[in-house]
Structures are given as C-alpha cells and as structure tokens.
Amino acid sequence: MVTSTKSVTKKGTGSGAKFPGPNGKKPGGNGWHGDDGSRRKFSPARYRITMWVVLAAVIMMFAALSSVYIMSVHGEQRVAMPHMFFASTGIILFSSWTLSRAKRSLQLEQSRRYVNWLLVTLALGLAFLSSQLIGWKELKDAGVYFVGQPHSSFFYFFTAVHGVHLLGGIFLLVFLLIKSSMNILKPETEKRNAWAAVVALYWHAMGAIWVWLFLLLLVLK
C-alpha cells in the first residue's frame, strides 16, 4: 500500500526519448526486413498448421464416439456389415490415390491433368456418399434401424457424422476446381499449392477415419 499508483505512473515513460523503441521511432532494422529480407507475403505453413489443428479436433471427436461405441457393444444383437460399405471402403481408398495423382500433376505443372484428376476424385467422393446411402437402405431392409440398440444406431450415426465431414471435403475439392478454373493461378502458384496440399491432407484423413470406423464396425460387433 505504500507505493501509490501515482508514483508508478509518473515515472512511466514507455519508449521515451532516451530509449527509442522500435515502434516507428527508428526507420530501419525493425520488423522482418532486417537481415533476412522482407517478410513473406504468404505463409504456406499457416495453412498446414491450421489443417493439422482441425484434424486434431476431428480425430478427438471420432475417438470419443469410438469409445462410446466400444463401450456400447454388448454382443446381444449382431449387425451384419452392409455389403455396400465394403464398396465404400474401396471407393474412398481409390479416391485418395486419384487425389495424390492430382497433387503430382500440380507439382509437374500439368494444369489440365490436375483438373481432370480433381474431377475424378470429386466423382469418387460423391460415389462414396451414394454408396453410404445405399448401405443405409441395406441396413433398413435387414431390420437395423437408427432408433433401437445403440449398436445399430451407431451404424447410421458414424456414417452420418463421417459423411458430413466428407461433404466438407467435397466442398474443398469444388473450391480447388473453382480456383483453378478462374485463370488466376500463375501469380499465385505458392498459394494454390498450399491449398491443394491441405485439401489433400483433409481428404486422406477422412479416408483414414472411414477405414477406422469400418474396421471398428466390422470387427467389434
């Protein structure tokens, strides 16, 4: 209590005359222009970090839901894996490969092939979602409904939550296609490559999560 605020504030000079701070007081040697050239306009790392962070959150959610599934399976009611889900697995794995081809074409600066591979991937993504819906119908025909045992609910719930995330991936693919069709690529090669890299990362992750869910539903029933 002895030292009052007044004395503190009186002395407060901040970047006073004697010690010029770099805040605009000195023209050179500050910011990023100093010794390593100007600061980069665009940071691909920012996109990459963000996508990994997004994936960490998505993976945590699926981990939590998987735990619920593992704890909810009691074995009294077995649910047969719909045949269509096997096809889904094949489709999504194949789409990961086609997207990696697209990325490769981009690195080789073959724009036409890049767009084509993107279109193939997009078609496979839509085929995956369709196969999931057909799988739902298979489940329904087999008497497995969303409302019932948690075990059967999870067949629908997992596919729906994963489907929503994959839909996000499809929007990202469409976004890449729009970007490449609007002939503004040349000056922004770095940015385009960064976008393609993070979309590919997301897509591969969605594929991996589907394989995990598929194996979980297949093995633990």
Add this chain to the structure above:
Amino acid sequence: MSETHEGVHRHPAPTGFIRKYIFSLDHKVIGIQYIILALAAVLVGMIMSLLMRLQLSWPGTNWPILETFFPTGAPGGLMTPEFYLSLVTMHGTIMVFFVLTTAPQGGFGNYFLPIQIGAEDMAFPVLNMMSFWVTFVGFIVILFAIVVEGNQSIGQWFAALGPSFVGGSGTVGPIGGWTGYAPLSALGKVAGPGQGAGMNFWVISIAIFCVGSLLGALNFITTLLNMRTKGMSLMRMPLTCWAWFTTAVLALLSFPVLLGGGILLLLDRVAGTSFFIPGGLYVSGLLSGSNPNFPLHTGGSPILWQHLFWFFGHPEVYIAILPGMGATSHILATFARKPVFGYRAMVFAIFAIGLLGFFVWGHHMFISGMSPYSAVAFSILTLSIGVPSAVKTFNWLGTLWGSRIRFTTAMLFALGFVSLFVAGGISGLILGQSSLDLAMHDTYIVTGHFHLVMGVASIFGMFAALYFWFPKMFGRFLGEGLGKFHFWITFIGVYCIFMPMHIMGIAGMPRRYSQFTEYEFLKGLHPLVVFVSVAAIITIATQFVFYFNVIWSVFKGKKAGDNPWEATTLEWNTATPPPHDNFAGILPTVYRGPYEFAVPGAPRDFIMQAEADSEVPGGNGHNGHKH
C-alpha cells in the same frame, strides 16, 4: 509508411460503425466484445447465486418481487424447489461456459496474444469474428432455454422442430446441473419438470458454444505458431502467451468430445435413440416402453455420458484457470520489479498441468460405481497435479521474494489469485482421494473447493488482467481507489463465503438441496448458512462498484501513457490504445526475454523486449531470463 510491407495490412481499418464495432475483424474489438459478453453473463450468474443464497438462508420467506419476475418459479413469492434447482443449473452453466471460458481466453487472449507476440492480427480474422458471434448465439440460446417453458406463446416458437421442442408447460428452466447427467437428461419431458424443451435448448447451446470455442482455439494455435515477430522465439514469449496457447490446445482436444457427446444426448432426447439410456428404466411412475410418452429404450449406458462430459469437464477447469495463472505470473513480475522466478519451470508446469488434466476426469466420478482400481489410478494422477501446481506457487513466491512490491490494484488481485489458488487447491488434495471423496462428494466441501480454486481464483485472474491492461485498452486507468476498495471487500468476502462451506461439507450438509430446515442434524449450521449469505450479499453489492468503476473509467478515468506500469513486453511498446494493425505498420523486433527487470548495470530497472542491446547502455546482451 513506406516501410509497410504486405502482410501487415491484410485488412484495412474499417470506418463504418457496424464493421468497426459489431462485425469487426479486429482482434482487439473482438476481445472487448468477449469481455462485454462475460460481464453481461456474470451479472446473470451472480443474480442467480444471490437468489439461491436468499432461499438457503431464509427459506419460506415471501419475496413478492420474485413472483413479479418468475410467476412460475416462485408462486406467491415462495421459491419452489424446482426453481432452485434450475438456478443451480443455469448459474453453473452460464458461469463456467460464458464467463470462465470466454473472458480469460476469448477476451484477454484475443486482445493481447497477437500484440504480445508482435503480430498485426490473428491468423484468421474472419474466423475470429465468427467464433465470437457463434458464442454469442450460444448465449442467446441458453437464455432462451430458461424462458421457453415459462410462457405458453414462447413455448410454441420452435414447435415445428418436433413435439420435444414444445415448451410452455408452465415449469421453470432446465434442471440437470451444469453436468446434465443422463439418464434423466436424455429422456425428455417424462423425466419431470425442467427436462422438457428447455433442456433441448440447453444441449443445443452447449453444442454451439463448443463450435465457437473450437474456432477460437484453432485461431490461437495457428497465430502463436505462425505469426510471432522476428526474434520472438518460443522461450521469449510472455507466460501469458504460454498459458493462452496451452488453454487453446486443451480446448481444441476437449470440446470435440463434449460436442460429440452433446449430439448423442440430443439424439436421445429428440430422435429416440438409446445411447445413454439403459433398458428397463422406471421413471416418474412409468416403465420404459409402457406408455406412448415413454417409448422403449434399451442398451445404452448413462455412465458413458459422465465419461464424455468429464473428459471435457476436467480440462475445462484448466481452460478457466490457466489464463489466470499466466496473467498472475506476468503481473507479479511487473510489480515486483523482478524477473519471473524459473521461467522455464513455469512453462513446463503449465504444460504438465494441461497434459495431466486429460487423465484425471475419473475423479469426478468416484461415486459412479467405478472399480476401486480405476479410482486409485485416477487418484494418483489427480494428486500428481499438485506437483506442477506447487512448482508454480513456489515460483510465484520466489518472484516476490526480496522484492519491493508496487501494490497496484492489479498486483493485489494477482496476489489474491495466488492466495485463492492455494487455499482452494489444498482441499483438492483431500477430495482427490477416492476413499475420502466417496463420503464428501455430494456435500458443500466440493462446492467450496471448486468455487475457490476454479471460480473465484479465475475471476481474480481476470480482475488482475483487467486492472493491468485497462490503460492499454482504453487509454485510461481503471480507478485505483475504487479498485482497492473492490479488491479488499471481494477478497475478504469470497473467503467468508466459501471457507464456511468446507465446514458445512465436513458436517455432512448435502449440496443442491433447496432447503435444510427439515434436517435435525443440520439445524445447528443454520447461523453459518446465514453468515455465508450475508457475506455473499455484501460481496455481490461490491461488484456493482466495480461495474460503475469500469463504465466511469472508460470515459473519465485518469489518462495513461504508452507504458504506465514500466513493463517490458510488446503491448507496452505500441501506442495507447493500439492502432488498428497494432504496431502502425512496422512490426517490432524482439531482442530478449519477457521479464528483464532489475538487470544489473542497466540504467533503468526494466529493459523492454524490443530494445536492442545497442539501445541499452550497460546492457550486455542479456538473452532471455535470469534465475
């Protein structure tokens, strides 16, 4: 401005009112928006606690004003037990989510993290704006959850979503506790009053809040990893930045779990699934499947909800308090005029607390019937959090050791934080042991414990931060005279409120009850209950002095310079208040650690992070902190 390079002005300063103050992309405006949201939410939560105290200490008293505002909750001016439980639920929910999670991280973190690391804004300004407005929508929904059952016409607003969304039953707000335990929370109207449409909106609000927090966490992590200015290595960051970063990581990894659980709970409520509902449940005189109002459920597990909730819930405790720890470290060093004692140890302690926080959720569930072996594992892990907590406490004391303290209000609140953290943490060591917790879990000792350590301590961290940074944010000091009055009454007040609760708990007083007059063995404690209520009323009244001080100081407070506290970090290097892009186009370069106070041989007792050695006569390349 010829020095300005691209990348600094990624979005120009807005001019219109709406783009400048409402849908702003500026992290500083968004930070203030979060703080205003928290100030509004804490007012609601505080009034609720006042009503609870009135009921507990003077049960059966007629409060005509209560009937005016809550005709269904307090018919004839008498508070119903349902209304009391609804207050418990909403007080907890609003305080934990919309106060303790928004202000420390979304508020002060948003405002000061980019400035302290020398960035011109957050990595994704639009995302940042969205995270605030999503959170705001969550707050509106939680308020709606309170009123949806009370009024017939309001209850019909969302009837199109399905029968479970029809409110207007004439009961009160959601009753589920802030933890919303299944199976009652999963059943819908059949589970009784407070479990109808309001509970749906409670779950929806929490889910919306999760999304808002995730967007924020994403931005914090990317900003900190990618946008530090030249020379700002990780180990030169202020401890506040470490705390906000760790908090963001905790939020990123824990909110998705709550979001997933919340969706499952909502599906149980509105779609008829059975994720958290076991078979053969008998509730409100009905057997599951025997009545159209109570369809057949089978196979779910209510304990699973507890696991999901507390897997989020325990990290949430640290989401609330870590930013307070960061601010306390920062402020103690500044006003002790000494470097933070053991900077590296402080960083590792923050990380250790965050990491361990993910492995102790079971200590909230000792009475759920868990295996004693699991309980022992959770106990040991819980008690081990005491180690990094003690490291932090001793380093705070080490920072103060032998210093000439400047007792500003901010410093007083920071010292109060240390005091409350220790006082509240000690009972954590008792409750963390499963054998003791079995007896004490549902008593007032738990209420006293968590209010002191995560509630009030976090609030004190925020108060300290506000008194400390207010001059930078508004260019004026937050009144010091009223501030000291605010501190002393609040500090003594909260001890008078929460210390007696420990005694009540040990005496066996159960928490969440609306009235204790029926129990012979608790009659002797009633004077203590009244004492707590009186202390609470005085403390709450003092908070209005604080509100007045804030509003008055924004307009009439004493003007502050750029660096009024003679502090060292980058926020004190820029103008007051900071310009739109924080550093007027030229990002600072960092030459040293964040707490260079009392450097031997230096002409001043502090050297700012952005001062080059050549600018500091006698400074000879102090690189980082000293021990």
